[in-house]
Amino acid sequence: MRRLRGGLVTAAAITALLAGACGTDARPGAERPAERTEVSGPRISVSYNGGILVLDRDTLEPVGDLKLPGFLRLNPAGDQRHLLISTSEGFRVLDTGVEVQGHGDHNHWFAGEPALTPVSYPAPHPGHVVRHAGKVALFSDGAGTVQVLDPKSITAGPPGQPTYTAAAPHHGVAVPLPDGSLFVSVGTEGGRTGAQVVDADGTVIAASEDCPDLHGEATTADGTVLAGCTDGVLLWQDGEFVKIDSPDGYGRIGNQAGSPRSDVVLGDYKVDPEAELEEPTRVSLIDTTARKLRLVELGTSYSFRSLGRGPDGEALVLGTDGRLHVIDPDTGKITDRIEITRPWREPRQWQDPRPTLLVEGNTAWVTEPATSTVHVVYLPEGKVVDSVELPEVPNEIAGVGAEGH
Numbered sequence: 001m002r003r004l005r006g007g008l009v010t011a012a013a014i015t016a017l018l019a020g021a022c023g024t025d026a027r028p029g030a031e032r033p034a035e036r037t038e039v040s041g042p043r044i045s046v047s048y049n050g051g052i053l054v055l056d057r058d059t060l061e062p063v064g065d066l067k068l069p070g071f072l073r074l075n076p077a078g079d080q081r082h083l084l085i086s087t088s089e090g091f092r093v094l095d096t097g098v099e100v101q102g103h104g105d106h107n108h109w110f111a112g113e114p115a116l117t118p119v120s121y122p123a124p125h126p127g128h129v130v131r132h133a134g135k136v137a138l139f140s141d142g143a144g145t146v147q148v149l150d151p152k153s154i155t156a157g158p159p160g161q162p163t164y165t166a167a168a169p170h171h172g173v174a175v176p177l178p179d180g181s182l183f184v185s186v187g188t189e190g191g192r193t194g195a196q197v198v199d200a201d202g203t204v205i206a207a208s209e210d211c212p213d214l215h216g217e218a219t220t221a222d223g224t225v226l227a228g229c230t231d232g233v234l235l236w237q238d239g240e241f242v243k244i245d246s247p248d249g250y251g252r253i254g255n256q257a258g259s260p261r262s263d264v265v266l267g268d269y270k271v272d273p274e275a276e277l278e279e280p281t282r283v284s285l286i287d288t289t290a291r292k293l294r295l296v297e298l299g300t301s302y303s304f305r306s307l308g309r310g311p312d313g314e315a316l317v318l319g320t321d322g323r324l325h326v327i328d329p330d331t332g333k334i335t336d337r338i339e340i341t342r343p344w345r346e347p348r349q350w351q352d353p354r355p356t357l358l359v360e361g362n363t364a365w366v367t368e369p370a371t372s373t374v375h376v377v378y379l380p381e382g383k384v385v386d387s388v389e390l391p392e393v394p395n396e397i398a399g400v401g402a403e404g405h
Helices: 008-019 151-156
Strands: 002-006 044-048 051-055 062-067 073-076 082-086 090-095 098-102 107-111 115-122 126-132 135-140 145-149 174-176 182-188 191-198 204-208 215-219 225-229 232-237 240-245 264-267 282-287 292-297 302-309 315-319 323-327 334-339 357-360 363-368 373-378 383-389
Touching (some): 062 115, 090 151, 126 215, 191 232, 215 264, 264 302, 264 315, 302 357, 315 357
Antiparallel strands (some): 044 051, 073 082, 090 115, 098 107, 174 182, 191 204, 225 232, 357 363, 373 383
């Protein structure tokens, strides 16, 4: 591994500032905990062709290289420790090896060995994993089943019967709601048509068929759930479905990023139903309170792995021009463009590596497969503070998800 710019001190100092301080009780007679290595936060993981690298948060030094064949997708479990790995057979639980201990207003993290656990959740054609309302929902595209789990019990294994089974298998999505109900897509193998909200017994509370090719999901600060359609977005808000139309007859929003600090959702925006690979240059900002949709021209294209949200709800888009575009979600104004990677082109196969954005708190991590590099961006200052070359070509990158998301 080779450090390219910035430095270990800079990256470590930033995470230390974010983590806060909590000293050891040195009073005479005070109990001293067993010696363990304390780290500044959860680990970061990247997939590559043949496995997963688990990285130290500060140095990006690999602390684990876990071999696993096939195309792998990385899904945070939401407990600050585990990932759910989408494999050909289902969701495999990966332990990043960092134990979190809560101390009221802050946490401590203690390092251990990362490992692929023997725990898995069988799912033909595993699909979307969604964290919301303190739960995590696993959707099986091949079976049309949903398993809703408590992240704190993720290593317990399958509970038995699925939480919900759709009328027909499809490439779907499910979002757990605070009252125990479930927002879930409706469709068949031929496509999605809309969504339902079902209670804990599977009884339909409400339904909408007004979302052709429903895809993706996001939630907002006020608890609104949003899914994309080929002609706008569908909201579940205040106990009812609400449709917001695109300004174009075909204006597809298939990938979204929400923020707990904002009621505006960031989405992609595509207008060519015949394109084999559309390279959009506009993104959508959906104001779920005003129920309006705004388009923002970036002047560069981006991919489905380009969307993120900053610590104050800023809309972030990683462009093929190599810059991270920072957008005020309320005005649509581009407030900054941070130089990060070389210019790049989106590959035609969606599984192929391309620069990918991960954001947690004040920090963004950006992969650059062309140089096998991960760049660290300190968002409040709008600059790259570290760049580290990895021993493998990174594909997906993921954290482990904030507890209680």
